[in-house]
Amino acid sequence: MGRPPCCDKSNVKRGPWTDEEDAKILAYVASHGIGNWTLVPQKAGLNRCGKSCRLRWTNYLRPDLKHDTFTPEEEECILELHKTIGSRWSLIAKRLPGRTDNDVKNYWNTKLKKKLMKMGIDPVTHKPFSQLYTEYGKISGITNMNPFLHTFTRKEEPYDLMSRNDPTDSMASRFQVVNNNQSHYYNEASSSSNGVMLFGSASSGSCESSQVGIVPCSSSPFECNEYILGDPLFPNDNMDQMQECKYMGTLSNSDSITVQETGTSCSRGAGATSSAAESFVDTILAYDDEMQLQFPNNLDGIYDY
DNA sequence: AACGGAGCCAACCGCGAAGTC
DNA sequence: TGACTTCGCGGTTGGCTCCGT
Numbered sequence: 479m480g481r482p483p484c485c486d487k488s489n490v491k492r493g494p495w496t497d498e499e500d501a502k503i504l505a506y507v508a509s510h511g512i513g514n515w516t517l518v519p520q521k522a523g524l525n526r527c528g529k530s531c532r533l534r535w536t537n538y539l540r541p542d543l544k545h546d547t548f549t550p551e552e553e554e555c556i557l558e559l560h561k562t563i564g565s566r567w568s569l570i571a572k573r574l575p576g577r578t579d580n581d582v583k584n585y586w587n588t589k590l591k592k593k594l595m596k597m598g599i600d601p602v603t604h605k606p607f608s609q610l611y612t613e614y615g616k617i618s619g620i621t622n623m624n625p626f627l628h629t630f631t632r633k634e635e636p637y638d639l640m641s642r643n644d645p646t647d648s649m650a651s652r653f654q655v656v657n658n659n660q661s662h663y664y665n666e667a668s669s670s671s672n673g674v675m676l677f678g679s680a681s682s683g684s685c686e687s688s689q690v691g692i693v694p695c696s697s698s699p700f701e702c703n704e705y706i707l708g709d710p711l712f713p714n715d716n717m718d719q720m721q722e723c724k725y726m727g728t729l730s731n732s733d734s735i736t737v738q739e740t741g742t743s744c745s746r747g748a749g750a751t752s753s754a755a756e757s758f759v760d761t762i763l764a765y766d767d768e769m770q771l772q773f774p775n776n777l778d779g780i781y782d783y
Numbered sequence: 784a785a786c787g788g789a790g791c792c793a794a795c796c797g798c799g800a801a802g803t804c
Numbered sequence: 805t806g807a808c809t810t811c812g813c814g815g816t817t818g819g820c821t822c823c824g825t
Contacts, residue, residue, distance in 0.1 A: 494793075494819090516810070532811080533794070568813060579813070584792055587815095592790095 491525045495534055499524055503531060503539055537580045544576035548585055556582060556590060561604040 506522035512535070516528035524531065537543075548556075552574055559570045565586075567579035574582065591601040598607055 492795075514810085529811085530794075536812095537793070565814070580793075583814075588791055 489525075490519070490527045490530070492527075492530070495538075499526070500534070500539060503535055507535065507539075537578050540578075542576055543578065548577075548589075552577070553585075553590065556586060557594075557604070560586065560590075564602075 502522045502524055503518070506518055510521070514528075515532040518524070518528055518531045519526045522531070526534075555573060556570055559573060563569060565583075567583040567586075571577050571579040571582045594601045594604070599605065600607055600610055603610060
């Protein structure tokens with residue numbers, strides 16, 4: 479039944495690699511190529527777990543890897559990609575030849591994140607903290623009135639907003655929706671009219687299906703169709719439609735994306751039923767209009783989705 | 784010189800997806 | 805089809821180095 483265990487984890491060496499061990503990996507790959515990593519320790523004469531060997535190769539020994547510091551161009555690329563797709567390091571690393579996901583992740587955590595925070599920019603949303611606090615204040619102020627938003631804050635629902643007690647916490651984390659085994663960011667980059675972000679959850683009890691997409695306005699060489707189309711939350715039925723949109727999935731140079739849910743039936747709270755033809759943003763706008771009528775003072779000013 | 788804190792990064796951990804039997 | 809595995813990923817940690825006191 480199944481494959482044999484990769485190794486006896488209690489009986490393998492761990493910790494830093496020696497030059498001798500590196501040489502064994504290199505020699506093995508040179509003669510056999512990359513294949514079944516579980517067999518590598520045995521065949522290469524290493525007392526290591528196959529998983530550890532694979533990690534050592536992919537993160538350090540690969541001949542195509544760069545070991546120098548990140549260039550300003552690479553830094554800019556990471557920032558742009560992170561703004562769009564978040565902490566999907568392996569996807570970001572694929573756009574940076576010679577860099578691994580571990581490299582990118584470490585560089586982000588040790589340099590870029592702090593750099594952004596020093597500039598007063600939230601590293602998750604890539605928006606100024608001041609703007610986020612303003613927007614969050616508005617959202618929290620109307621949460622009890624808007625039935626749609628109320629759905630996300632009720633404790634008995636699968637959705638739950640994170641605590642706002644920690645002032646050092648990223649604002650974006652407070653918009654993270656926890657949905658059983660899955661969580662999705664309501665990326666704060668998603669709030670203007672230049673593009674559309676479709677979101678939802680296929681595993682939600684109230685949504686039968688959903689889709690996630692990013693529509694930008696300007697086209698850079700980067701295309702994120704692969705991320706969107708590869709997203710498990712994106713129903714196959716909508717793939718063709720997604721691929722037909724030539725703008726879909728190209729990276730926006732601006733931070734303007736709007737949130738929208740389309741397609742299948744989805745009910746979130748009283749009155750939030752939307753038909754297949756009724757878009758999510760239409761539903762929100764309808765509530766917005768309703769709120770404007772009922773509480774014109776509270777919702778005065780800019781409030782774009 | 785000794786110490787402690789911060790920064791950095793290689794390596795590990797745990798999970799979900801995919802593969803195998 | 806189900807049990808069990810490997811693979812790949814993102815998050816976290818441990819230890820080394822640097823720097824200020």
